[in-house]
Amino acid sequence: MQFLLAFVVVGPLIGAVAALLPAPPGLKGRSPDQAVLRHGVTVTGVILVATLVLAAGFDHDHPSKMQATTDISWIPALDVRIHLGIDGISLPLLVLTALLTFLCALYSYFKLPEGPSPKAFVALVLLLESGTLATFAVLDLLLFFLAFEMVLIPMYFLIARWGGAGRQAAAWKFILYTLLGSVVMLLGLLLIGLKSGTFDMVALATDNGRGLTSSVQVTAVLAIGIGLAVKTPMWPLHSWLPDAHTAAPTVGSVLLAGVLLKMGTYGFVRILLPVAPDGMRTFAPYLAAFAVAGIVYGSLACLALARPGAKGDLKRLIAYSSVGHMGFVLLGIASMTPTGVNGALFANIAHGLITGLLFFLVGAVKDRYGTADLDTLAGATGAALYGRAPRLGGLLAFAAVASLGLPGLAGFWGEMLALFGAFDPAEGLSRPAFLTFMSIAAFGTLLTAAYLLIVVRRVCMGAHRDEPRVIADVQSYEIAAWAPLAALTVLAGLWPAVLLGLTDPAVQKLLAGGKS
Secondary structure, three states: OHHHHHHHHHHHHHHHHHHHOOOOHHHOOOOHHHHHHHHHHHHHHHHHHHHHHHHHHOOOOOOOOOEEEEEEEEEHHHOEEEEEEEOOOHHHHHHHHHHHHHHHHHHHHHOOOOOOOHHHHHHHHHHHHHHHHHHHHEOEHHHHHHHHHHOHHHHHHHHHHHOOOOHHHHHHHHHHHHHHHHHHHHHHHHHHHHHHOOOEHHHHHHHOOOOOOHHHHHHHHHHHHHHHHHHOOOOOOOOHHHHHHHHOOHHHHHHHHHHHHHHHHHHHHHHHHHHOHHHHHHHHHHHHHHHHHHHHHHHHHHHHHHOOOOOOEHHHHHHHHHHHHHHHHHHHHHOOOHHHHHHHHHHHHHHHHHHHHHHHHHHHHHHHHOOOEHHHHOOOOOOOHHHHOHHHHHHHHHHHHHHOOOOOOHHHHHHHHHHHHHHOOOOOOOHHHHHHHHHHHHHHHHHHHHHHHHHHHHHHOOOOOOOOOOOOOOOHHHHHHHHHHHHHHHHHHHOOHHHHHHHHHHHHHHHOOOOO
16 A cells, blocks of 8 residues: 555556657657557556555555655755555545546547647656645655645646637736645745754644744745645636636646646645644634635636626636635635535535536547537537537536535535535634525535526527538547446435545544544
């Protein structure tokens, strides 16, 4: 198990280096592009299998315990260690990352985005996977920062080189926003490590802030929180996200929404809640206020894009919807209760599954019609997917109702638990304020339902006109890439205990200062 976790983190990095090597002589003349794409599918498939074996061997009776740990001294002068481990909080995120990366590699094998060498594309996807997996597995503050930053370069190039219109500006905006936030975050991480005498996240969580003064905790939460909020993204630090999603290739959008956004909220749960509880308690009302502002703002922006004549891009609309969905995650975290934090973690996974599927589907619509403009798709010769491509239309409607939080699907439980957490926040937080936040967030769910149902009506319904061009329905490779996400969305909605049984004991221990 110890070796397996290290392999899961390092394996994609080795695969990225191998992808850049010259093709073996036997493959020359036999489509080297397909060979390197097959290499990407193989490496991500092996990592997914290794992650599933890791999950199967995980001690589910003690999910609050750090398992498969590696602890090796790396920089003795700073007491920085190569410390890896997983518990019930990080394991689902590890599996989600491995699954989405494999599905993206599989999809790209059949539908590679236009751009430079496939070698570079595969290497960047594998480098991105390694950095994301490392973020969820490392237990040292400085290693966390390095892994957190490792994903920026591959995502920048995926947008800048394989993206669509406006890709250069969107890529620059993405990396400048996140780098500036990360500089501030590094200062906060260094402050915690130097004042406490250790960068070990397990030791810091066990200490539960007792070795840090209140002023140090407040300063650290402000600094680290800004960096995490940019990556989440939290309103009003979200403006890089719509541009990045609109310009990114399909698989770039899937990975950006499915796993990269989770790194910010994971940092709030893994670092700030247990390490600086007094600082979090100080900023929790403000975090909740920004969260509900994001919920309402994201929904209103989506409604504006969905209305006729707005020339709204479907990818941009889904990007704004992510601002709202991540607002529920932040609201759950801000409640500082087991119920709210469990809801936040559940909503993280649900958002990764559902929004990943939505970006796959919108990418397929754009490939077929040559545009993701909602007015064009709903025009006189509109999409009318139910009539032209019923399976594609049905899947799009399914993903939309899952995203709006329909009971019985994964999107419901995270939002509901986050609202319950706000209904009865942790001791020391103002209940009237959080009741107000809960009410505003609940109103946001109605706005979410409104814009998603408008999108379904405009894109999927209507009478299609006879045209010489034939619109293909869902292809076999698309089913292979999308079916796991749809199935897991149903499974998590019908059987939430699968996920909550992992997260709840770990969250209880985290909030109790490392005590089971």
